[in-house]
Amino acid sequence: MPDRLVTDRDPRHTRPSCERYAMSPIIELDEVTKVFDAPSGPVRAVDGISLTVEHGEVFGVIGYSGAGKSTLVRLINGLERATSGRLVVDGDDVTTLSERELELKRRHIGMIFQQFNLFASRTVAGNVAFPLKVAGWPRAERDRRVAELLDFVGLLSRAHDHPSQLSGGQKQRVGIARALAARPSILLADECTSALDPQTTQDVLRLLRKVNTELGVTIVVITHELDVVRSIADRVAVLEHGRLAELGTVFDVFTKPRAEVSRRFVSTVLHDRPRAADLDRLRRHHEGRIVTADVLDGSTLGAVLGSASELGVAFEIVYGGIGTLQDRSFGSLTLALQGDDPSVDHLITRLRQVTTVEEVR
Numbered sequence: 001m002p003d004r005l006v007t008d009r010d011p012r013h014t015r016p017s018c019e020r021y022a023m024s025p026i027i028e029l030d031e032v033t034k035v036f037d038a039p040s041g042p043v044r045a046v047d048g049i050s051l052t053v054e055h056g057e058v059f060g061v062i063g064y065s066g067a068g069k070s071t072l073v074r075l076i077n078g079l080e081r082a083t084s085g086r087l088v089v090d091g092d093d094v095t096t097l098s099e100r101e102l103e104l105k106r107r108h109i110g111m112i113f114q115q116f117n118l119f120a121s122r123t124v125a126g127n128v129a130f131p132l133k134v135a136g137w138p139r140a141e142r143d144r145r146v147a148e149l150l151d152f153v154g155l156l157s158r159a160h161d162h163p164s165q166l167s168g169g170q171k172q173r174v175g176i177a178r179a180l181a182a183r184p185s186i187l188l189a190d191e192c193t194s195a196l197d198p199q200t201t202q203d204v205l206r207l208l209r210k211v212n213t214e215l216g217v218t219i220v221v222i223t224h225e226l227d228v229v230r231s232i233a234d235r236v237a238v239l240e241h242g243r244l245a246e247l248g249t250v251f252d253v254f255t256k257p258r259a260e261v262s263r264r265f266v267s268t269v270l271h272d273r274p275r276a277a278d279l280d281r282l283r284r285h286h287e288g289r290i291v292t293a294d295v296l297d298g299s300t301l302g303a304v305l306g307s308a309s310e311l312g313v314a315f316e317i318v319y320g321g322i323g324t325l326q327d328r329s330f331g332s333l334t335l336a337l338q339g340d341d342p343s344v345d346h347l348i349t350r351l352r353q354v355t356t357v358e359e360v361r
C-alpha cells in the first residue's frame with residue numbers, strides 16, 4: 001500500500017473547459033509597469049506585464065506577498081495609474097481615462113475583498129442596495145434587484161440583519177451580492193477567501209463559479225493559495241517580484257510547472273512526490289530501486305506494471321498521490337522495483353514508453 005495517497009478535493013461538480021469561453025479579451029495588459037516612489041527608492045510593483053483575460057473565464061493571479069497582485073488589481077480598476085504600458089478593460093484604455101470616466105467605469109467592475117468591507121451600520125439589504133443608490137436606481141427597481149441578488153447568494157431570509165450577525169462566509173456572500181448589484185461584466189476578487197476556513201472557502205468558491213457560469217461574469221481571482229486557483233480558475237498567471245513568471249492553464253501549471261516559484265506553489269497542494277525525509281524512510285523500509293512515475297489520463301502505466309513479473313521484477317507502490325484537475329487525472333506513484341539490474345532497467349524502459357519516470361537515487 002502507498003504510504004500516502006492524496007485524495008482530490010476539487011469542489012466543482014463539473015469542470016469548466018477552457019474552450020467554454022469565447023477567445024476574445026475583456027482585459028488586456030501590454031507591457032504594464034507601475035513604479036512607486038518609496039522613501040527607500042523606486043519600487044517596481046508591476047514590471048512589464050503583458051497578458052489577456054478572456055471574456056467569460058475565471059482567471060487566477062497567484063503570487064507570494066509583495067509579488068504585485070494587489071497593485072495589478074488596482075491598476076485594472078483604475079485605482080492606480082500605470083507608469084507605462086497599455087491596459088484595456090472592457091473596451092476602454094484605462095490609462096487614458098479621466099478620473100470621472102474611471103469612476104463610471106468602476107461601476108461596471110465588481111470587487112470583493114478579504115475583509116468583506118461591508119458597512120456595519122447598514123443591513124444586509126442596505127449594503128447590497130448601496131451601489132445602486134449611488135448609481136441613481138429608482139427605489140422599486142433597487143428593491144427588486146436586491147431581493148434577486150440575495151436570493152442568488154442564498155441570503156434572502158437575512159435581508160434585515162446587520163453584518164455583525166453573520167458568519168464570515170455569509171458576509172462574503174453579501175460582498176458578492178453587492179459587487180454584482182450593478183450587473184458588472186468583470187468581478188475582481190482580491191484574497192476573497194483568505195479570512196475563511198477551508199470549508200467556507202469552498203462554499204464561496206462554488207458561489208463564484210455559479211456567478212461565472214450562470215451570469216457570464218468574467219472573474220479575476222487574486223490569491224496566494226494555489227488551492228483556490230486549482231478549485232476555480234481556468235488559467236493562472238504566476239507573479240514574482242512584479243513580473244509574470246508563468247502563465248498557462250491551471251492543468252499545465254500544476255502538472256508541468258516551469259518557473260521555480262510555480263513549483264513551490266504546486267508542492268504546497270499535491271504531496272505526491274516523496275521529499276528527502278520520506279525517501280530516507282522509504283529506503284529503510286523497502287528494498288530495490290526507487291522510481292517515481294507520472295500518472296496522467298491515457299497512460300497505460302497499469303498494463304506495463306502488469307508485465308513486471310514476466311521480466312522477473314517485483315514492484316511495490318510505496319508513495320503517491322493522484323488527483324483530478326479540470327476533469328483530468330494527474331499525480332505520481334513512487335515504486336520500489338526489485339530484481340536484477342538489467343531486468344529493472346528493462347521495466348523502466350517500458351514505463352518510459354508510456355509516461356515520465358524519474359529514478360530516485
Ligand SMILES: Nc1ncnc2c1ncn2[C@@H]1O[C@H](COP(=O)(O)OP(=O)(O)OP(=O)(O)O)[C@@H](O)[C@H]1O
Nearest residue numbers: 036038043045063064065066067068069070071072
Ligand atoms: N503605495 C505604495 N507605495 C510604495 N510601495 C508600494 C505601494 N503599494 C505597493 N507597494 C510595494 O509594491 C510591491 C507589491 O505590492 P503589492 O501589495 O501589489 O503585492 P501583493 O502581491 O499584493 O502582496 P500582499 O499579498 O502582501 O498584499 C511591494 O514591494 C509593496 O511594498
